[in-house]
Amino acid sequence: MTVTAVTKDPERSTMTIVAEYPSPADRVWQLWADPRWLERWWGPPTHPATVTDHDLAAGGVVRYFMTGPDGERYHGGWRVVSVNEPSRIEFEDFFAGDAGAENPDLPKTRTVVSIDDDGGTTRMTIESHFPSPEAMAQVLEMGMEEGIKQALSQTDALLAQLPA
Amino acid sequence: MVVDQLDDAEVDRLFHALADATRRDIVVQAAAGNLSVSALARRYPMSVTAIQKHVAVLESAGLVRKERRGRERIVTTEPASLAAAHQMLDRLEAMWRGRLDRFGGVLSEIPKGDQT
Numbered sequence: 001m002t003v004t005a006v007t008k009d010p011e012r013s014t015m016t017i018v019a020e021y022p023s024p025a026d027r028v029w030q031l032w033a034d035p036r037w038l039e040r041w042w043g044p045p046t047h048p049a050t051v052t053d054h055d056l057a058a059g060g061v062v063r064y065f066m067t068g069p070d071g072e073r074y075h076g077g078w079r080v081v082s083v084n085e086p087s088r089i090e091f092e093d094f095f096a097g098d099a100g101a102e103n104p105d106l107p108k109t110r111t112v113v114s115i116d117d118d119g120g121t122t123r124m125t126i127e128s129h130f131p132s133p134e135a136m137a138q139v140l141e142m143g144m145e146e147g148i149k150q151a152l153s154q155t156d157a158l159l160a161q162l163p164a
Numbered sequence: 165m166v167v168d169q170l171d172d173a174e175v176d177r178l179f180h181a182l183a184d185a186t187r188r189d190i191v192v193q194a195a196a197g198n199l200s201v202s203a204l205a206r207r208y209p210m211s212v213t214a215i216q217k218h219v220a221v222l223e224s225a226g227l228v229r230k231e232r233r234g235r236e237r238i239v240t241t242e243p244a245s246l247a248a249a250h251q252m253l254d255r256l257e258a259m260w261r262g263r264l265d266r267f268g269g270v271l272s273e274i275p276k277g278d279q280t
Contacts, residue, residue, distance in 0.1 A: 002268040003261055008253040010182070015256050019264040023271050030274065031267060037274070041266035044259075124267075126260055 004123075013130035018123060025117035028124060029086035032056065032113065039064065047074065052100065056089070058082050063100050075100045079108070089113040181225035186210075187218050191227055195241035201230075204239065 005018040021028055031037045035051035043049035043066040053063040063077040075096035082090045092108040114125040181187055186208060193199055193207065201219060205212040219239055222228040228239050 002265050006257055006261075008257065010253055015253050015260070017257060017260045017264065019267070021268055021271055023274075027271060027274055031270060037270060040270045041263055044262055124264070126264070128256060128260070 014127065016125065016127045018125045021122050021124065022120065023122055024120060025086045025115050025122045028115050028122045032089060033085070035062075038062075042066075053077070056080060056083055062091070063096070065100065073098070077102065078111075081110075086117075087115050177225040178227065181221050181227055184218070184221075187222055187227075190215075190218060190222060190239070191241050194228055194239045198238045198240050200233075200236040200238055202236065 002019045002021070003017060004020050005016075007014075007016040009015070031041065033056055035054035038054070039049040039051045042051075042064065047066040047068050049064045049066050051062065051064045053061055055061055058080060060080040061077055062080065063075070065073040065075045067073055075098065077094055077096055077100070078091035079094060079102075080089070080091045082088070090110070090112045092110055094102045094108050096102050110129045112125075112127045112129075114127075116123045116125075182191070189208075190204060193204065201215055202212060204219070205215045208215065219228065219230060222239075223230055226242055228241050230237050230239050232238075
């Protein structure tokens with residue numbers, strides 16, 4: 001199983017997810033550093049990603065669009081905060097308008113990617129932090145347009161875990 | 165309360181309510197045990213009136229309920245609305261699970277020794 005741990009903190013608007021891969025860190029890094037590899041996994045199968053700009057350096061910008069089944073394009077990107085090859089990337093996700101220009105009205109998600117090589121097995125940790133719970137709701141409502149509605153089916157299981 | 169039936173306005177109220185640190189703390193405190201408004205006011209450096217306003221915001225978002233017990237007004241956390249916040253994070257988790265699963269699949273396709 002790829003994903004080994006998930007921590008969700010609704011009060012801090014933070015989610016941490018950990019995955020392990022039987023590959024060295026430099027190959028894991030390649031999937032972030034090479035735009036052709038990145039677009040193979042970034043978007044869901046229903047909304048494949050096309051990366052148009054890829055400056056993975058502090059202050060750089062990565063831009064992409066995802067194409068829906070109806071041909072409609074959803075633009076987005078990352079404002080790169082810091083990069084430490086091959087172990088750490090920090091960026092802010094942003095949403096963009098039709099021409100790919102950043103939409104400042106929509107909230108950014110701060111994401112930190114940590115890659116730790118443990119002798120052939122690589123642990124990758126994604127920490128996503130929203131500026132506020134309102135921003136979390138706004139982003140996730142957009143995420144639903146990108147084919148994430150299937151996650152709603154988990155609601156029943158989730159509710160069953162909560163105290164009555 | 166069925167979380168699936170929250171409409172956009174309800175979701176907005178919910179996340180506005182949770183955007184304030186004091187209100188988040190009240191939700192946590194009131195989940196641990198029934199607390200009166202005056203007991204809450206003693207916990208924070210603010211007036212009973214200020215606490216009442218916070219409680220009203222939480223109440224309108226469906227996060228807590230307030231009931232009269234004798235001379236006290238008791239605040240109790242409503243777990244169903246917290247479930248909605250959990251549900252939001254759940255969707256984020258689903259998005260990243262999908263990405264990380266695809267990541268593993270793509271990783272296995274890179275030819276060994278290929279560093280391009």
